[in-house]
Amino acid sequence: MVVKTTKKVRDADATQARILAAAKKEFAKSGLGGARVDEIADRAKANKRMIYHYFGNKEDLFRIVLEEAYTDIRTAEQALELEHLPAREALEKLIRFTWEYYLKNPEFITLVNSENLHKARHLKKSDKIENLFKRFVGMVGALLDRGVEEGTFRPGIDPVQLNITIAAIGYYYLTNRFTGSIVFQRDLMAPEALEERLAFNIETIMRMVCIDP
Known part of the structure; x- marks a missing residue:
């Protein structure tokens, strides 16, 4: 039995x-x-x-898929164990991870786009998202505080604003890769273009955060 x-x-x-x-x-x-x-x-x-x-119903299933998608990326971020690294190295690792996660998980971006079209009405019903993001913002906030203590990061940086910026500079590039390739007359998804973009992302964030980038 x-x-x-x-x-x-x-x-x-x-x-x-x-x-x-x-x-x-x-x-x-x-x-x-x-x-x-x-x-x-x-x-x-x-x-x-x-x-x-x-x-x-289908709406409930969509909400659960969204929750699973956000849980996956937030769990993967926690697994980076950034707290064991010097702050500057940890921040670069987080930037690299975010970019590579978007490349390996294109469904995540399209799911988020879809939910934004619905004005986040499904996430508003979720009892999981708030706790997921509290932990993540806490992790980034601790990283920033550690960087200030180490003398490498400027004080007063909002961890939420930093996360939005890290996400945005990769997110926009990938969601506009088709139109961007036409407008800018270059293959934005060519391996060398992706490497160039990652390097630009890292440099951009470091110049924002570091005392001596």
């Missing part, structure tokens, strides 16, 4: 994981409005009844 119960739990967990992975791809590709539950069910090798049973 215990074995059967354990297997049932494992099967349920595996099904939910497949549904979430399929939903992430579908929402990232088509947005909330264009995403189809039938397509998610096909991708997940599940049926619509199971999706509604585990996650409620």
